[in-house]
Amino acid sequence: MGHENHTFSNDFILLGLFTSSQSWPASFYFHCFYFLNGIFGNVSVILHVFLDMHLHTPMYFLLSQLSLIDLNYISTIVPKTASNFLFGNKPISFIGCGIQSFFFLTLAVAEALLLTSMAYDYYVAICFPLHYPIRISKRVCMLITRSWIMGSINSCAHTTYALHIPYCRSRAINHFFCDVPAMLTLACIDTKVYECTVFVSTTLFLVLPFIVIACSYGHVLFAVYHMNSEEKKSYSTCSIHLTVVTFFYASFVYTYLTPRSLLSPTEDKALAVFYTILTPMLNPLIYSLRNKEVMEALRRITQRLCSVKM
Numbered sequence: 001m002g003h004e005n006h007t008f009s010n011d012f013i014l015l016g017l018f019t020s021s022q023s024w025p026a027s028f029y030f031h032c033f034y035f036l037n038g039i040f041g042n043v044s045v046i047l048h049v050f051l052d053m054h055l056h057t058p059m060y061f062l063l064s065q066l067s068l069i070d071l072n073y074i075s076t077i078v079p080k081t082a083s084n085f086l087f088g089n090k091p092i093s094f095i096g097c098g099i100q101s102f103f104f105l106t107l108a109v110a111e112a113l114l115l116t117s118m119a120y121d122y123y124v125a126i127c128f129p130l131h132y133p134i135r136i137s138k139r140v141c142m143l144i145t146r147s148w149i150m151g152s153i154n155s156c157a158h159t160t161y162a163l164h165i166p167y168c169r170s171r172a173i174n175h176f177f178c179d180v181p182a183m184l185t186l187a188c189i190d191t192k193v194y195e196c197t198v199f200v201s202t203t204l205f206l207v208l209p210f211i212v213i214a215c216s217y218g219h220v221l222f223a224v225y226h227m228n229s230e231e232k233k234s235y236s237t238c239s240i241h242l243t244v245v246t247f248f249y250a251s252f253v254y255t256y257l258t259p260r261s262l263l264s265p266t267e268d269k270a271l272a273v274f275y276t277i278l279t280p281m282l283n284p285l286i287y288s289l290r291n292k293e294v295m296e297a298l299r300r301i302t303q304r305l306c307s308v309k310m
Helices: 023-052 058-087 093-125 131-135 140-163 180-184 192-225 231-259 265-289 291-310
Strands: 012-014
Touching: 012 058, 012 192, 023 058, 023 180, 023 265, 023 291, 058 093, 058 265, 093 131, 093 140, 093 180, 093 192, 093 231, 140 180, 140 192, 180 265, 231 265
Parallel strands: none
Antiparallel strands: none
16 A cells, blocks of 8 residues: 555656547647647737737736746647547656646636736826836736746745655556546545645635726726727727636636536546637737837837748
8 A cells, every 4th residue: 555655756647638549640730730729829919929029018018927927838748638638648656747837826816816906007197197117017016926927936835746656556546647636536546635725725825916907897887888989999809808717717716616516527627728729829819919119019020020021
């Protein structure tokens, strides 16, 4: 029994998004499509903000950080998942699983907090434009640093716990990445106390930030609705931002606040697709392609490159 409880060097097995081996071609192409689109979109946003001086503002600095997080986010999960489908090599080492889990949780919390900062930035820019230099411009670095630090601390606590509990059941994780709650279904010990810490973390880093975001966008929608017609074009943009953010938070919150006994592995994996693959790919499209200043920056950069070639 002691040997079974301490087999930390054994590999885990990731069962993947679909358990049927016949679905692997569609799954592989699905992951590759969203991975490449996510990489291209997020890299484009980072380069645009870096290369164009007109985008060197707190708003676009926050946007570039969101793209950086999303770039690392999908790179942490999708390549391993796609390779599992392609080569059928589903084992992942114990330490590798811990590393993947650490980066996933760090980036997830960092993104949740950064989206809150972006919503507050949008709120101040629309509702209190004269206060913007004081409230945002001088605090943007603090907002970004706070997101990364809080994400790292939360991730370190949860990953450390997952790596130090005994596993004595099957090593097969019914998921497509090393999600800590899915890992703990294989534990030999009672994890009810840990589930309470998951509830606290989810409330602090997901529920409360989403409430702040909803209130911020709600005030913006109300303010924009009563502005002149030229400003009302921001109404649809704000609504779309809120919709995408809601997909990210709602899927996350439902997954981590629902007791594991009430959430089937199929539901768990389907919801995870939203916050691990779809949202990182959609963010650069929603925040950039509908943004007039970003499109103007794209035009200027394109003209600059064409003049250099000539």
